[in-house]
Amino acid sequence: MTTVPEPAARSPKAEQTRRGITNAAMVLFRERGYDKTTMRAIADEAGVSLGNAYYYFGGKEHLIQAFYDQVQVEHAAAAEGVLAGEKSFAPRLHGLLGAWVDISAPYHEFAGQFFKNAAEPTSPLSPFSPDSAPAREASIALFRRVVEDSDLKLAPALRRELPELLWLLHMGVVLFWVYDASPGQRRTRELVARAVPLVDRLARSTRLPVVRGVVDDMLELVGALRT
Amino acid sequence: MTTVPEPAARSPKAEQTRRGITNAAMVLFRERGYDKTTMRAIADEAGVSLGNAYYYFGGKEHLIQAFYDQVQVEHAAAAEGVLAGEKSFAPRLHGLLGAWVDISAPYHEFAGQFFKNAAEPTSPLSPFSPDSAPAREASIALFRRVVEDSDLKLAPALRRELPELLWLLHMGVVLFWVYDASPGQRRTRELVARAVPLVDRLARSTRLPVVRGVVDDMLELVGALRT
DNA sequence: GTCTATAGTGGGATAGAC
DNA sequence: GTCTATCCCACTATAGAC
Numbered sequence: 230m231t232t233v234p235e236p237a238a239r240s241p242k243a244e245q246t247r248r249g250i251t252n253a254a255m256v257l258f259r260e261r262g263y264d265k266t267t268m269r270a271i272a273d274e275a276g277v278s279l280g281n282a283y284y285y286f287g288g289k290e291h292l293i294q295a296f297y298d299q300v301q302v303e304h305a306a307a308a309e310g311v312l313a314g315e316k317s318f319a320p321r322l323h324g325l326l327g328a329w330v331d332i333s334a335p336y337h338e339f340a341g342q343f344f345k346n347a348a349e350p351t352s353p354l355s356p357f358s359p360d361s362a363p364a365r366e367a368s369i370a371l372f373r374r375v376v377e378d379s380d381l382k383l384a385p386a387l388r389r390e391l392p393e394l395l396w397l398l399h400m401g402v403v404l405f406w407v408y409d410a411s412p413g414q415r416r417t418r419e420l421v422a423r424a425v426p427l428v429d430r431l432a433r434s435t436r437l438p439v440v441r442g443v444v445d446d447m448l449e450l451v452g453a454l455r456t
Numbered sequence: 457m458t459t460v461p462e463p464a465a466r467s468p469k470a471e472q473t474r475r476g477i478t479n480a481a482m483v484l485f486r487e488r489g490y491d492k493t494t495m496r497a498i499a500d501e502a503g504v505s506l507g508n509a510y511y512y513f514g515g516k517e518h519l520i521q522a523f524y525d526q527v528q529v530e531h532a533a534a535a536e537g538v539l540a541g542e543k544s545f546a547p548r549l550h551g552l553l554g555a556w557v558d559i560s561a562p563y564h565e566f567a568g569q570f571f572k573n574a575a576e577p578t579s580p581l582s583p584f585s586p587d588s589a590p591a592r593e594a595s596i597a598l599f600r601r602v603v604e605d606s607d608l609k610l611a612p613a614l615r616r617e618l619p620e621l622l623w624l625l626h627m628g629v630v631l632f633w634v635y636d637a638s639p640g641q642r643r644t645r646e647l648v649a650r651a652v653p654l655v656d657r658l659a660r661s662t663r664l665p666v667v668r669g670v671v672d673d674m675l676e677l678v679g680a681l682r683t
Numbered sequence: 684g685t686c687t688a689t690a691g692t693g694g695g696a697t698a699g700a701c
Numbered sequence: 702g703t704c705t706a707t708c709c710c711a712c713t714a715t716a717g718a719c
Contacts, residue, residue, distance in 0.1 A: 243685070267710060278687050280713095289711070341577045348575030350568045350635045357635060408577045408584060416681055423677040430670060439664060443657060450650040454643055470702075494694055505704050510696065512702095 247285050249275040251295040258296070259335075263342040290346045293354060296336065301364055303332045308371050318379040319429040322395065325375055326402055326421045330414060333406070337414060344407050356400060369396045386448055387435055394451070398428065474512050476502040481519040482526075490520075490569040517573040520581060523563065528591055530559045535598050545606040546656040549622065552602055553629055553648045557641060560633070564641060571634045583627060596623045613675055614662055621678070625655065 253274035257266040268289055272282040286292055311324030333340065346354050353360035373392035376383075383391065402424075406417045434440045480501035484493040495516055499509040513519055538551030560567065573581050580587035600619035603610075610618065629651075633644045661667045 281686055345572035345576040349572040419680055420677070423673070423680060427670065427673045427677065430673065434666060434670075437666060439661060439666065443654065446650070446654045446657070450647070450654065453646055453650060496694070508703050516695070
């Protein structure tokens, strides 16, 4: 759910115009939803011509980037607070996943409207797309910090893969969140609250011989699929 | 990826018109892909007016139903062959999941184009939507047969939930498949080939105390989320 | 390089006559 | 149930002002 920022604008004036357009888009998206916000209305709200809006943004969906960027920046900031004091793995993971749900809550209603754009495999907005690589790496880095500075003792092979696996878990939570119609996304919070101890338990039991076989299989699986 | 058929038409004439439109849509979707097929072209190909096409189908995405129905019927038929002779759990599961990949292979390229419509939470095409309930149940029933007539010995609680969990696994495979750009969906087949023994191993190890704790947590999780 | 104004195309969706 | 006519809007094109 995160992507690359647009290339830096040349002049400060251009930067201001660009900001005006993204701001207008964010306001209108929240006011009327994605589908009912027209490019004309965005241009009007920003006080620029329609053509100018298209000069800065290739299309309507490019404006979704602004939302992604905002969420990602807030998530990274929130991560600081969470990861600074806590050393136990479970609370660290719960803090990071929960922070995302908190941050994204205001956008839940209209996020579903443009989720389909990100879902299209060929879309640059897909979290798996090359365009999203930098933001994806940044997000994975947060999960790497969750693992590395925690009290978890793991086999090196698993320790290497775990951050990416946790990011995949995060994507799963996002998917669930999009479909979650419960008030305040209660069910997503419950999912997080229950999934974290489960992951913690699984991760800690990897030293047992029985479990280790399963874990090795899983690592082989993800390794094979990455090729 | 499956949904409910449209309500039965009244007259035979209407039924014929409807068929003509769905046929035209299927032909053009495969020829040019979903996005490049216009409703006008579909109406032309079917020999009806644009307005008439909309009289029968609420929108372009409603025509995707025809594709879903086709795949589901083929999958159910293929399941017969797979489940008839085999009694071991792993080959049964592998057979069912593999059959879906085989059947869907011809549609892979253009399936990605309209996947986004199914991904939208409010869409009736979503596999989790109420509209999809009958087809979803039919699909889960296939996985129930995979479990019930197999050699698996399981705790009753798990045995009750496993079919739905396997259907979720199936949805995961579908999701992976949509994003899989490898030739012949090689990676999806590899995912299936490696995930099945893993699931088999996990299911069979549920008698061990360590694993049982994890399984109980998982069952509690899905139970809590269903509410 | 930044921006406006205007005109136009294409295609999804609808209204209303028959 | 079927058509024709129309609307709406994303998006493009262009010509030119600063």
